[in-house]
Amino acid sequence: MTNSTAPGLVLEARDLWAGYDGQPALEGVTFNIETGCLAGLVGPNGSGKSTLLRVILGLHKPQRGDIRVFGSRGRPDRRRLGYTPQSEQVDWSFPVTLLDVVLMGRYGRLGPLRRPTKADHEIAWQALESVRLADLAHRRIGELSGGQQRRALIARALAQEADLLLLDEPLSGLDATAQHDLIALFEGLRHQGKTLLVATHDLSCVAADFDHAILLNRRVIAFGRPSDVFTEELLNTTFKRHLLLVRLEGRTYVGHD
Amino acid sequence: MTEIIDYLGDPWTLEFMRRGLIAAVVVGAVAAVIGSFVILKGMAFIGDALPHASFGGIAAAFVLGANLYLGGAIAAVLTALLIAFVSRRALIKYDTAIGILFVGAFAAGILIISRQTNYAPDLFSFVFGNVLGVSWSDVWITTVAGAVILILVVLFYKELLFVAYDPSMAAAAGLPVAAVQYGLMALIGITTVIGLQTVGIVLVVALLVTPAATAQLLTRRLPSMMALGAAVGVLSSVGGLYVAYYADVSASAAIVLTATAFFFLAFLFAPRRGLLWQRRFAPVEPA
Numbered sequence: 001m002t003n004s005t006a007p008g009l010v011l012e013a014r015d016l017w018a019g020y021d022g023q024p025a026l027e028g029v030t031f032n033i034e035t036g037c038l039a040g041l042v043g044p045n046g047s048g049k050s051t052l053l054r055v056i057l058g059l060h061k062p063q064r065g066d067i068r069v070f071g072s073r074g075r076p077d078r079r080r081l082g083y084t085p086q087s088e089q090v091d092w093s094f095p096v097t098l099l100d101v102v103l104m105g106r107y108g109r110l111g112p113l114r115r116p117t118k119a120d121h122e123i124a125w126q127a128l129e130s131v132r133l134a135d136l137a138h139r140r141i142g143e144l145s146g147g148q149q150r151r152a153l154i155a156r157a158l159a160q161e162a163d164l165l166l167l168d169e170p171l172s173g174l175d176a177t178a179q180h181d182l183i184a185l186f187e188g189l190r191h192q193g194k195t196l197l198v199a200t201h202d203l204s205c206v207a208a209d210f211d212h213a214i215l216l217n218r219r220v221i222a223f224g225r226p227s228d229v230f231t232e233e234l235l236n237t238t239f240k241r242h243l244l245l246v247r248l249e250g251r252t253y254v255g256h257d
Numbered sequence: 258m259t260e261i262i263d264y265l266g267d268p269w270t271l272e273f274m275r276r277g278l279i280a281a282v283v284v285g286a287v288a289a290v291i292g293s294f295v296i297l298k299g300m301a302f303i304g305d306a307l308p309h310a311s312f313g314g315i316a317a318a319f320v321l322g323a324n325l326y327l328g329g330a331i332a333a334v335l336t337a338l339l340i341a342f343v344s345r346r347a348l349i350k351y352d353t354a355i356g357i358l359f360v361g362a363f364a365a366g367i368l369i370i371s372r373q374t375n376y377a378p379d380l381f382s383f384v385f386g387n388v389l390g391v392s393w394s395d396v397w398i399t400t401v402a403g404a405v406i407l408i409l410v411v412l413f414y415k416e417l418l419f420v421a422y423d424p425s426m427a428a429a430a431g432l433p434v435a436a437v438q439y440g441l442m443a444l445i446g447i448t449t450v451i452g453l454q455t456v457g458i459v460l461v462v463a464l465l466v467t468p469a470a471t472a473q474l475l476t477r478r479l480p481s482m483m484a485l486g487a488a489v490g491v492l493s494s495v496g497g498l499y500v501a502y503y504a505d506v507s508a509s510a511a512i513v514l515t516a517t518a519f520f521f522l523a524f525l526f527a528p529r530r531g532l533l534w535q536r537r538f539a540p541v542e543p544a
Contacts, residue, residue, distance in 0.1 A: 057429045078431040085425050094297060094422050095479050104419050108430030113412055140477050160430065 008035050009071065010164050010195045011056065016065035018048075018055050024218060025051040029065070031214050031223045033197060038190045040206035040226070041199040043216035044239050049199040050086070052216065053166045056197075057083055069164070079109055082157025082165040087149060087173065092142040098152050099137040102127055105159030127158035131185060147178030151185065158189075165189065167198045171205055183209045203230065268502040277388040278498055280399050281512060284448075284455045284464060285490030287403040289472070290410055290483045291448045292465035294421055294441055296473065302352055303340065303442075304465040306359035308449040308458040310336035315383055315453075316366035320373065325383070326398055326450060333446035336362055341442045345435065386457030386509030389501070399451045406444055410483075417441060418479060455494070456509035467516040468493060474527040489519050 011033040018026040025048040033039050041049050054060035058075050069076035106120040128134040131151040150170045157165050171179050207226045215221035215238040222229040268274045295304050311329035318328025336358050343354040419427040420437040428434045452461040472486035497512030525532050
């Protein structure tokens with residue numbers, strides 16, 4: 001393994017191209033993410049956010065370009081990569097409890113034929129504690145509220161003891177209180193030294209609480225501090241007609257589909 | 258009291274009833290365990306397709322003088338793997354692939370038989386099932402195959418659960434998702450073939466789906482769903498054989514209809530999820 005990466009970089013993407021059936025989804029994507037950073041991956045639906053996460057996870061092969069995860073090329077150490085899929089992709093009617101789902105975070109570390117041990121259970125319970133769901137551990141997953149379901153998926157990634165968390169649209173469809181809870185959780189995790197890359201089209205959350213933003217619409221429109229990249233021009237380029245900027249009494253309000 | 262004991266014990270004084278009982282009980286239990294995955298993944302159509310596809314292999318084995326179950330199992334497993342392959346590649350839609358492949362294999366079976374000058378009544382027992390006509394070697398094959406399937410499910414429970422529940426996350430965690438999916442399809446194929454002798458090609462899907470669906474209404478977690486489903490499958494087999502013995506009706510139909518009756522009981526009376534419970538308590542159910 002070469003370790004020629006700059007220190008402190010968790011993710012380095014250079015000129016990534018990827019697509020499905022000849023349809024381009026990513027066109028020359030380049031960006032860096034530093035360790036311990038809470039980064040927003042911002043763009044409209046269909047802008048390639050999910051594809052980029054899948055490329056980072058090694059689930060989708062890029063056609064061209066270079067991706068370094070934890071400084072090494074090729075297949076990343078999957079145990080260090082936590083992933084939560086979009087809520088709509090999860091089967092919430094499946095007969096599993098919250099604890100069952102969080103324990104799945106341990107499965108990648110166990111070999112075939114091995115059962116979760118007492119230590120695995122302890123780690124799963126710690127993950128549940130840190131997302132404040134321990135008292136609901138034996139609930140069926142479908143009985144949780146929307147915000148609790150998002151935290152459940154994050155607990156699974158935490159049980160995996162991942163260093164880099166890739167979260168696909170964890171904020172969408174939640175009310176303001178649940179969003180606020182989740183952001184507080186993100187900040188706590190960053191404090192513990194985790195790096196988070198959060199795909200979202202929620203600009204206000206990223207603007208208020210994140211320390212890094214990547215504006216994506218097949219290509220990277222901009223990346224940097226939210227206060228630097230959330231300009232009207234760059235946002236319009238990213239969201240095109242999907243974005244509505246309204247000025248009211250000196251403040252800018254953002255609406256999008 | 259002795260009358261009841263006589264009534265319950267009478268059928269099992271006959272050896273063919275005892276053989277049928279063992280085969281039906283094993284199949285009822287195994288089919289419900291595998292069927293739990295089938296209904297959770299919405300694969301009931303596959304449960305119908307694979308026994309039909311196995312008919313091609315059974316007919317070919319008949320002509321070649323080979324073991325019929327082996328022929329059926331090979332055809333079912335090959336079809337299952339082909340379906341899994343086609344759907345993973347997303348070349349055509351999943352259910353379209355199933356429709357093409359299973360009818361093709363079934364038609365191949367009919368074609369092969371139609372060339373036979375000496376008519377093959379044996380093969381019709383596969384279409385409609387003939388649980389009371391099974392031999393001790395059939396019982397033996399069924400029991401060994403069923404035990405192997407259950408052992409594999411227990412050994413690979415963690416992988417089967419994770420891949421069934423969330424394949425993308427399982428792949429991200431580094432599990433061999435494709436191998437697990439192919440393996441599950443093969444297990445479904447083998448289960449349907451050992452189910453053939455109990456209830457036949459046309460009805461075997463009921464053994465996969467009905468007891469597992471009954472259990473789903475009454476349980477919260479997959480292990481208890483499998484265990485209760487197996488119990489419902491076993492009770493359906495035993496109950497169906499009593500009905501067949503005393504009412505002198507088709508054993509396969511009686512087994513399937515007993516399972517159907519269990520399902521409707523659960524559908525109506527299951528706590529929380531049953532129809533009557535929802536009618537009665539739905540308006541005051543807390544958010």
